[in-house]
Amino acid sequence: MADLVTHACVGALLGLRWGRGALALSVAGSALPDVVSRVPGLALEALGVTLEPVHAVLVIGHAPLGSALWVGLLAQLFADRRTAAGWLGLGVLSHYVLDLLQDHHGVGYRLLVPLSGARWELGWIGSEATVDWAVPLLVFTALAVAWFGERSDEDRRRTTDEGSVDLRRR
Amino acid sequence: MSRGPASVGFAAAILGLGLVWWAVEDRVSAPELGSPNLAAGAEVILPIGRVVAVDGELAQLRKEPEVYTVRGEAAFAVGEEWTVGGTWTGDSVELAWAVPHPDRGGKKWLGGLGLVLVLGALARGVRGRPGRMTLRG
Numbered sequence: 521m522a523d524l525v526t527h528a529c530v531g532a533l534l535g536l537r538w539g540r541g542a543l544a545l546s547v548a549g550s551a552l553p554d555v556v557s558r559v560p561g562l563a564l565e566a567l568g569v570t571l572e573p574v575h576a577v578l579v580i581g582h583a584p585l586g587s588a589l590w591v592g593l594l595a596q597l598f599a600d601r602r603t604a605a606g607w608l609g610l611g612v613l614s615h616y617v618l619d620l621l622q623d624h625h626g627v628g629y630r631l632l633v634p635l636s637g638a639r640w641e642l643g644w645i646g647s648e649a650t651v652d653w654a655v656p657l658l659v660f661t662a663l664a665v666a667w668f669g670e671r672s673d674e675d676r677r678r679t680t681d682e683g684s685v686d687l688r689r690r
Numbered sequence: 691m692s693r694g695p696a697s698v699g700f701a702a703a704i705l706g707l708g709l710v711w712w713a714v715e716d717r718v719s720a721p722e723l724g725s726p727n728l729a730a731g732a733e734v735i736l737p738i739g740r741v742v743a744v745d746g747e748l749a750q751l752r753k754e755p756e757v758y759t760v761r762g763e764a765a766f767a768v769g770e771e772w773t774v775g776g777t778w779t780g781d782s783v784e785l786a787w788a789v790p791h792p793d794r795g796g797k798k799w800l801g802g803l804g805l806v807l808v809l810g811a812l813a814r815g816v817r818g819r820p821g822r823m824t825l826r827g
């Protein structure tokens with residue numbers, strides 16, 4: 521699986537053009553499959569809990585069906601549920617695209633859990649390949665977020681100064 | 691869109707997905723070691739098992755909660771993580787191939803940093819109480 525920094529950066533790049541809120545939810549969505557499955561799984565292993573049924577339930581969160589349920593649940597926290605679900609879903613989709621690029625020597629991802637245990641992966645990059653890109657990608661993403669944020673602030677200032685909505689972009 | 695074309699489109703999508711699934715089924719891996727009803731002679735894969743003992747061509751790999759015996763030549767060393775594939779004999783794996791897993795230490799600290807980034811993005815971009823949260827512009 522790709523590392524969480526790479527996932528977060530991809531999510532940020534997808535949402536940054538549409539404001540901080542969209543960026544926040546696409547980042548959250550991009551991390552969601554790992555946060556609801558791997559993170560609790562690692563925590564349980566660290567505590568010495570190796571119950572197979574528990575891990576079997578957690579792994580559902582790292583499959584599209586489980587992720588869709590989580591997106592639906594989390595969207596209920598928002599006033600505009602449809603928009604929230606859309607941005608979370610976009611982030612989740614980016615997570616699966618990135619994970620499926622990887623090569624785990626035939627041990628791919630179970631996309632149809634709990635309906636089927638079949639595994640898929642494209643095997644185009646190594647399973648640890650994103651670790652080397654993560655920090656440069658983070659720097660690039662931070663610069664992109666800062667730049668787009670600066671432009672949004674300029675547009676807002678222009679709107680306030682002129683007292684009317686100016687939809688032109690420089 | 692009227693119901694007729696939508697139904698045809700939906701059926702076509704299901705059929706298409708089924709064909710894709712059938713077409714890529716061959717790419718699916720062998721069953722994972724530890725799967726139920728594994729017959730002797732079956733091809734198996736043990737993903738990311740940790741080597742806990744090595745004795746010549748015999749090695750023991752731990753994949754929680756089990757420890758599996760692997761027979762065959764490979765450069766196993768205690769403490770390393772490997773993904774192996776081979777034939778299940780009923781009580782051990784006859785090794786066909788083995789791939790060392792790179793050190794995942796880097797990924798763990800990136801995982802922590804990633805969580806911090808997610809929380810930071812949410813703190814910047816979302817406001818309000820659960821049930822009425824809104825997105826900042």
